[in-house]
Amino acid sequence: MEDQLQRKSLGDFLKSRRASLSPQTFGFRDGFSRRRTPGLRREEVAQLAGVSLTWYTWLEQGREMSASHEVLESIGNALRLTSAERQYLHRLNGRQAPQVAPEASPLTEAFLEMVRTMPYPFFVIDPRNRLIAWNALACELVMDFAAIPAEERVMLKLIFLHPAFRERVVNWEQSTKLALAYYRKHYDLIADQGWYTELVSELRARSEPFADWWVKHEVGEKNGMRVDIAHPALGLLRFEVVTFGQINDLEAYMCCMYVPLPGSGTAEKLADLKL
Incomplete structure (x- = not known):
């Protein structure tokens, strides 16, 4: 079942990339046969x-x-895939799925203390996209995560469904598209798991932007991703998102920190903030 869903994701991805390309770019002409759908044909x-x-x-x-690796690279060249898209293609073909979240949290008291004392907004996401730890600065600048019911405390739900998040993030559309592309790259590999399909179905039903962007099947990385936050007291705060994984040998967990953008004055504003 898992292999079948991964093969379907791979096929859907190839079709979406094919549809995004202009035949004229490659010198293909329609001749006497008109195209019924946009993009390149399979034979092209x-x-x-x-x-x-x-x-x-x-x-x-x-x-x-x-x-083979070589054949997939040839297809990647033909479809002009980015580096992130090529990695995604190979991972789907190789069926290398991320770890499944264990029932118990792996976060030790020492790790949680580190989260609390981080100088910048910091939070932790588990393999099911659930927000499981954060510091006070993240609540102050982004939203009050503790006030959100546990079943709604899922990062994609917070981003797409909660007005408080959208109101604070000035560049919401740009940063959210990047976040979704990163999510799509990693989580299509476990598309057979019930929680995943339920989450995607719910978001497609409740969020028009999610539904529109999901079908485009874009994948990518978070490198250089920026988040601009409008704080009622501090004004505009500009951050670069830094992420890293592996907590106590569990690679599928993700730590996320908003690091002040150099030269933006954000670090100086945060230094004056009293929590």
């Missing part, structure tokens, strides 16, 4: 990648088959 991708049309069609259809 196969031609550019140097593979047979039948084989590429089967790959898009999610059939059970193997693809």
